[in-house]
Amino acid sequence: MPSTPPHPLDPLTAAELEVGRAVLVAEGLVSETTRFPQVLPEEPPKGSSPGSADRRIRFTTLDTSTGLAGDAVVSVTKRALVSWQNCGDGQPAYLFEEYDLASEITKSSEAWLAAMTRRGLADRVEHAFCAPLAPGYFGREDEKGRVIRSLTFLREDASDSPWAHPVEGLIVHIDLTTREVLRVEDEGDVPVPSEHGRYGDVPARTTLKPIEITQPQGPSFTVDGSEVRWEGWRLRVGFNAREGLTLHEISFQDRPVLHRASVPEMVVPYGDTSPSRFWISYFDAGEYLLGKNTNDLRLGCDCLGVIHYFPAFVADDHGHAVEIPRAICLHEEDDGILWKHTDLDQRAEVRRSRRLVLSSISTVGNYDYGFFWYLYLDGTVEFEAKATGIVFAGAGTPGERRPHATELAPGLFAPVHQHLFCARLDMTVDGDRNSLHEIDVAGVPTGDDNPYGNAFTWHSTPLRTEHEAMRTADPARARVWEIRSSDKTNRLGIPTAYQLVPRPSATLLAQPDSSVHKRATFATRHLWATPYRHDERYPAGERPGAHPGGAGLPEWTAGNRALTDTDLVLWHVFGLTHVPRPEDWPVMPVDRAGFSLRPYGFCDRNPALDLPSGDTDHCDH
Known part of the structure; x- marks a missing residue:
């Protein structure tokens, strides 16, 4: 193993995992009944010098004979144990x-x-x-x-x-x-539904003609280790067993936008009151580990085009390295028209959009989740979660109407539920000093300021503290949240900024006195904001499994810390509220949720004016 890996933010290697485990063995912390529910890279604090960073791994251990768990931090650079402590409330992820x-x-x-x-x-x-x-x-x-x-x-x-x-x-x-x-x-004697749920052996239709996606000259991106460069974008690709795909040090036109972007938690609460399901509220990252459940992707099925794959290494239950050879897919894809105009003389100028896609897919039990980060030529960052797989169902009397479940097949009922994701966005819009504002549009009452009744305007409200920043989306007001630089302005003298643009979605629908509300309080708002702290990583806390609640965002924000001109972290909740339908059976078509981050005054004009003309051999004249 090299003494110094290429970059401190690179994902863990197989050799590092084995060295870290060997240190624990030498320290007497591994026995026949020791297992490793979670093994993660201990990323260096923000602002650390890349040349001096110490590569560390955090091993969560579990003694299966006693149920006692602990956290050990190991320096694989120095081959030494850094710290050891018993775990507090909550259970580590399942093995x-x-x-x-x-x-x-x-x-x-x-x-x-x-x-x-x-x-x-x-x-x-x-x-x-x-x-x-x-x-x-x-x-x-x-x-x-x-x-x-x-x-x-x-x-x-x-x-x-x-x-x-x-x-x-x-x-x-x-x-x-x-x-x-x-x-x-x-409880009860409901017959078991008899209709099968097979879906892979349906005869394929023969009417679809092939679509070929080719790049004869190769892709436009370059990859150097974990660093990716593409059309003004520069970033590092990360991965860990809990969050899966992570992005680091994202810049556009050599200016910082995001220090780190990830989806560190998601909760799947069910709205059924039956004994079989009232308790269901899975935390798919904290209880099951999204990264450890990542698929090995397939060309032509999961990804199309000219692909670059990133492998990932996770630890198995015994702490040994396991490779996921194609954990992350990187490719370019066409995205329709980016801009177009036809002049009065009928001369048209058109430029096609293209996006860089970084994706991974995790399967947790019956559901499959795709995580897609998109970078666009105009400086936009977008995230999309794609939920598919098989809905979780129970049995009932055929033809029965239920308030909390829908019938998918004779006697097969799928309960209402939600898939609520939380993105952690460590913002660096033109630097580490940013401020947060809420932007709403509003009509102007007819009167002196609006004599014809047609006027509307926008309002900018500063969100100066953590409590002020606990917000919900409002599509009726076209609400967005703006992250402004505290140090840089554009040529018009306006602070450079990015806007977080939510997609309409419900927050947690469980009642405030419910168990899941206490454990998943983060999901009750679309937006939270905190000043950056290295140890504030997971919105429901370190160990949401079997936890009484109150950890994570509600605990951190209780102090109502100031947010103005500071190093901002945004926590954005989005997702799906699923009232299942017959079309979701026996395997569910993809349902989508997500958000975008778009430049607002970050650039002085359209940054995609220099794209090559669409007037090529592919255009029909």
């Missing part, structure tokens, strides 16, 4: 091996088998799938420590999709440390 363990414990339970027998399903247990599901937090006396719940789904054979055959009302509560069933709930 992959705990998924199988939960199934083994369930299937060896006499109470579970008795419930299956009572329902006439004893002859179908061989291929039953016992899903390992985070239980949330309800303060129950027997749910302390490392607890998981399991719902049962049937399969006709090992290749069958289990999600089509839920055994409604059968809930198994498991202690993973003692490896025992705490209790089994057996």
